[in-house]
Each structure stands twice: as C-alpha cells, then as structure tokens.
Amino acid sequence: MISAFRNTPAVLLALLVLLCLLAPVLPLHDPVAVSVAERFAGPSFAHPLGRDEYGRDLMSRLVWALRSAVFIAASSAFLASVVGTALGVIGGYVRGLTEIFTMRGMDVILCFPPLLLAMLAVTLYGPGPVTLIPVLGLVFVPSFTRVAHASVLTVRSHEYVEAARGMGMGAGRIMLHTILPNIVGPLIVQFSFVMAMTVVLESGLSFLGLGVLPPAPSLGLMIGAGRATLAQAPMLLVWPCLLLTLLILVLNAFCDRLRDHFDPRSASGSN
C-alpha cells in the first residue's frame, strides 16, 4: 500500500507549484477587480467558488494567494539557506574564533521567538513583502547554519578533504568544491522543512495584518478577513484554510520523503 503512494507528496507539490507558475496565463478573473454589486455572490459557472466581500472572484484570489505564499516562502528559504549554509560551512571548516562567533550568533537569534522577531522588524520597517522576505530569511538562518555546521564536522576529517588540502587547494575552494557537494543532502531536506515553516509564519503574520498588505491576495489575509463575515459567508473562510493546510501538509510530507531518500536509516521503519 505504501509503495503505491510513495510519490504522492512529490506529485501534489509539483501540481501546486505548476498552478502557481501558470497563474498569469490561466483563464482566471482579475484577483483584485472589485464588483460591489455582486458581494458574496454564490458559486456560478463563471465564478465556481463565488465572490468575496468586495465582489472579487474567490477562486482567482486563492490561486494568486497560493502563488504569493509559495513565492515568499521559496525566496526567504533561499535567502536563509545561502546565508546560513555559508556561515555554517565557514564556522565548521575554519573552527576557532570564527566558529564561536557564528554558532553563538545563531544561539542569540534562537532566543527570539520567530513570530516576535518578525514583529519587531515590521515595527521598524513597516509591513509588506520588502520587509517580509529578508525577515523570514533571517529567522531561519540558524536552522541552516546548524545543519551545515554539523555536517561539515563529520565531513572535514574525511580523506578526500585531506587529499584536497594536500594538493594545495585553498580553503575557499575546498569549502565550495569539496565539502559543499558532500553535505548537500541534509541541506535540501532542511530547505523543504524551512519552506513549510515560512509558509506557516508568513500566513500568521498576514493574518495579523502585519505581512502581505491588502488588496494583494494572501491566504493569511483572506482567513483574517473571513472571520468578519463568518455568519454570512463561511466558505470565504473555509477555502483559504483548506488550501493553506493542504500546502503545509504537502510540504511536510515531501520533506519526510526527502529525508527517507537521503537518510535511509531513518526511513518509515522507525516512524
């Protein structure tokens, strides 16, 4: 039974990403076009999920909100992975004072609950995507640094690293060409994990009105707005909740699969 569903998360994730990429060319209505006369219009052939509190097409808003969630999560996770991996690799390879500074620096970031750190940044820089991506990136730098650091510590004493050093390769080249390719597995797993976490954090911030700004479609914002119209139009709330949950569960399941792939010892048996 398991083997038949082995690739389900990957397939679902691919479909979701495809939907995000194709959003501009799909025959969808304008996600921000307001039509006050048709507020809360029920499902129809042209608008399969109906319209929201401003008469905007719900289905198109959902697709664009998904696109923005995936885009923000991917960009911040990418930013965090580049910075975090660089710090972890340098700290783990150079050791000494550099290592103390990078790793203790991460301990400091970890003292702040992620949501609160993001809120501090929003207070200082104001809400919006320009604040959001660097902040979410910063919050998840430590998770990459720790993974990279731990992996480098196991790899650095291997013979091929010794050999590269013996051949006179510089520290920069060794880190980039010899060490990095050998620790990429756990980093990819971490990437998918962090993506799921950023989706959660971004939607939470947007829900509070501190992330993506209206009228741009965002799942968190839509859930927040849906609370006000709970009695008239519960589906305005239910659809974004379902889509957000689906996205997170698919990312989590994909992450588990990746982990099984790169570390077969931890595969299904123990879990």
Add this chain to the structure above:
Amino acid sequence: MAWFLHRFLLSLVLLWVVTTLVFLSIHMVPGDPVELLLSQDGGTPDRATVEMIRKDLGLDRPVYVQYADKIAGIARFDLGRSIVDDSSIAQGIGRRLPRTLELIAAAAVLSLLIGIPAGIYAALHPGGLFDRAGSYASGFAQGVPVFVVGTLMILIFSQLLGWMPAGGYVAFERDPAAHLRFLLMPASAIAIGLSAVVFRITRASMKDVLPLDFVRTARAKGLPEWHVVRRHVLRNALMPVITIFALQLGGLLGGTVLVEYVFNWPGLSGMLVGAVNARDYPMVTGVILVVSALFILLNLIVDILYGIVDPRVRK
C-alpha cells in the same frame, strides 16, 4: 558545581546580548527612526512631533548614555513608556503576562493528558490501528497552523453549533465557571498541535526503552505488565519527553500571540499586535525583551534539571 555556574553565566551573557540587540535595533534602521515610525501614512510628519518623540525616546542624547539608561531601567524592571498613550510598559506586561502564562499552562496540561497516554498505548501496540491512525493524525495536527485551528473551531463550535462563546475573557475571581469556559477553546486550539508533539516523542521514547535488557529482566521476574510499564519503562522514557516539551513551551511564548488574537484573549498579544500596528517601538521591544528573557530562563531551568537528573550531561 562549576557546570551549573557556567550554564548560569552563559544565560546571563545571552540575556545581555539579546537586550543589547533589541536596544540597537532602532539604531540599525537606515534614516531617522522617528521619522520612519511616524511616516506610515505616507505624509511627512511635522518637525515638532518628531522632536517631541525623539526627546521622549531619549534619542537626542549620545548612544552610550541611552544604552546605560536602558540597562539601568531594566535592572529596576522599568521598560519605559508607550509612545501612543504614555502608559507604563512594565505595568501593562505585568497585568497581561499572567493571562498568557495561564493559557500556556492550560494548553500544556491538556496536551500532556492527551499525548502521553496516547503515546504509551501506541508504543505498546506497534503497527496496530491506533498506532497508525495516531501517526497520521499527529502529522496532520502538527501541520495545521494554530490560527487556522482556532478560526475553524470558532466556525464550528460557536457559529454552527452555538456551544461556545467565540472569544473573550472574564476574570477568574469574578466568575470561575465563565472564566474556564472562555479558556477552553483557546487552550484546546494550542493543545491540538502540542499534544501531537507529545504523542510522537512519548511513542518514540517508549520504543527506545522497551527493548532494553532491564525491561526484559523485569518481565522475566514475572512482574505484571502494567507494573513493568509504569515503574520501569515510563520512568526512563519520560525524561526526553519532559525536555522536548519544555523547549516547545518556550516556543509557545511566541506562538500564543496568534491564538490570543483569534479568541480575543487579553494576554500579551493584544498589546503587541496593537503596538506593532501603531509602531509603538518601546512597547514592542519591551514585550519582546520579557518574552525572550522568559525563554532563556526556561532553557536554563531545563538544562539545570537535566544536569541534576543525569550527571553525565555535566561533562
């Protein structure tokens, strides 16, 4: 003893670094922080207001004076005043923090009551229906964001079924029953995700301990099964559960913000969300300092407890 002292000093250093960073954060903003704080509506703020707030925040003095002032203030539990309504930040936190902690405590108790027995049962019947269902359910519960759980709970239990108030708060001393009624939904919303974590750790930890020799010996002695589980397995399996659980609780200090907001629970979050929206900088940093300090304290307590219970850690 040296280990405990070392651990304690490390926490103090972390606390100092965190305070300094929070202090510096306003100076790391490019441009004039006060103008930036005031310019959220797009217009240029007028000079007099800028000067007033700058004086209020003490930003017109040299940075090192401001820093010394800030540290001295914190030592007296004085976190300054709000720029919006000039209320004392420390007093506001003192009034609201207990409510946040109460919510966390209620959620913690609920999730331990659900997660530990479920985890034990699943570990004792591996591969059974409960074990497999629990594994899927906990993956699901851990994934759904807490504000989605809360919002859907309101939709179902308040809007559709009408069993519960959608949110609010009544002081315990005024009406204990109503107080608990208001507490139940937010606490459950947190407990759903948290009990999934407890379930998973308990189950994994039990599975690590069950095949060990001393468990076999206990069984071979002819002890009844419940006795083996309670006195031999659980005692050894619960330690990692408690540790990871305590660390999760630290994370909750930040996570409750969303739940409190969803259910209008007047804890720290109401203060914080409003302050972020109004860009009330001293208020936001005050709350963040307190929460981070609690987080560091919690980690210290966990470490020290662990050091007492398991002396090998001190090496």
